[in-house]
Amino acid sequence: MLATVLYEDGDHRWIMFARDPGKPDGIIDTNQYLIQSGNEAILLDPGGIELFAPMLSSVLKYVPAEGITKLFASHQDPDIISSLGLWDQALPNAELYSPWLWESFIRHFGMNNITYKAIPDEGMTITLGRIQLQFIPAHYLHSSGNFHVWDAKAGILMSGDVGAALEEPGAPLWVDSMERHGPKMKKFHQRWMPSDAAKHDWIRRVSALDIKIMAPQHGRLFKPPHVADFLRWFEQLPVGVAIKG
């Protein structure tokens, strides 16, 4: 599992785990993120069951188990949180922040020890060590109960499936041209995202943020000016296309 430090300021760090070389074929590649501050850390979209061991091993290189106090699942998909049953054994005292909508579904992945912290529809702000993290509503993008994570101090937006691209293994980490990257995202956004209204609402929300890095759950990450390029590209892209067949 490749670990990349995206941001570091004292004990405030963002680490991205991705491109697991041992990942079985036929499983979508995912980006997992760890945010640290003070004695606390949160794992964002910890990933599928097949990723658990490499993820735990990678995370323990940076932070002791008792330091991972929180988990976050942006929505209920298996590539996001099917590893929950195993984290439940590894981090029995942790809390899982996830949409209230999915609580009774996500519990099917196995949760006997971890505490479910239901995020209300309007989102919420939590304290992690010395920083604040905001869970920003991104409903229907693509899941009907869905949140992104905004770290105002680092200027990083974890944007879940928004901005995701399904790429060849070994693709670079950063978007270098929206012209070349757009086509790699097009089908994914058109087919997975169901609602233009939801898309516009989200664009309005995140346009107000000073985003230095937009970090999706699949594929490359965005830095300015590609963040604004992405928002413009997304704005004009018709979504929910499957019903037009």
Next chain:
Amino acid sequence: MAAPVFIIAASVSAELHQAMIEARGLALTAKNARALAVRAGSKTVGFRAITDFIEELASAIISQSRVINHHAEKLSTQAVTAWHSDNAMAHFRWVEAQKPEHLASIRPHINQCDKQLDALNHELQIGLRDLIGQIDESYKHIRTANLIATSSHVEAATAGDFREQLEVIADNIRKTADRIAAHLNRANSLLSQNHRERKIAC
């Protein structure tokens, strides 16, 4: 490779459910036999007594199957929990081999998981042993059913005009007993697959 215990236990539960349905059929046979014995009057006094035995037997098999079915289902659920812990342990072993910096911090949870797995495996062993015992116990009902079928044939021989109908009933009892025995045999061989070699002829 033998099937995992949760599949074996669930399959045993399904076999016992089928056995219970067969036993309900046996209860129906007893009702028919009783009606016939009443119509036949004094010629079938012996048969009438036998119908009481069939009814009792049917309800004994039904309740025993229900108990075993329930036990096997519970065992299957426990086995799934054990399998999850076992799975977690396999992942933990891999992580240990990587020797990450903060490995020590996860050790208490690994040990906890290992302890839980041991306890679950122990419970499963006991549960499986009990299950085998309960199934062995059920064979006694099959032997009784076969005895009743034989006596029914003997009684049928002296029933005059009703002979043919009573023989059908006696055959029914034997066939149902055979079908229940087949379910028990299948449950038994499922269990011996991963537990012990055993052959039960009935």
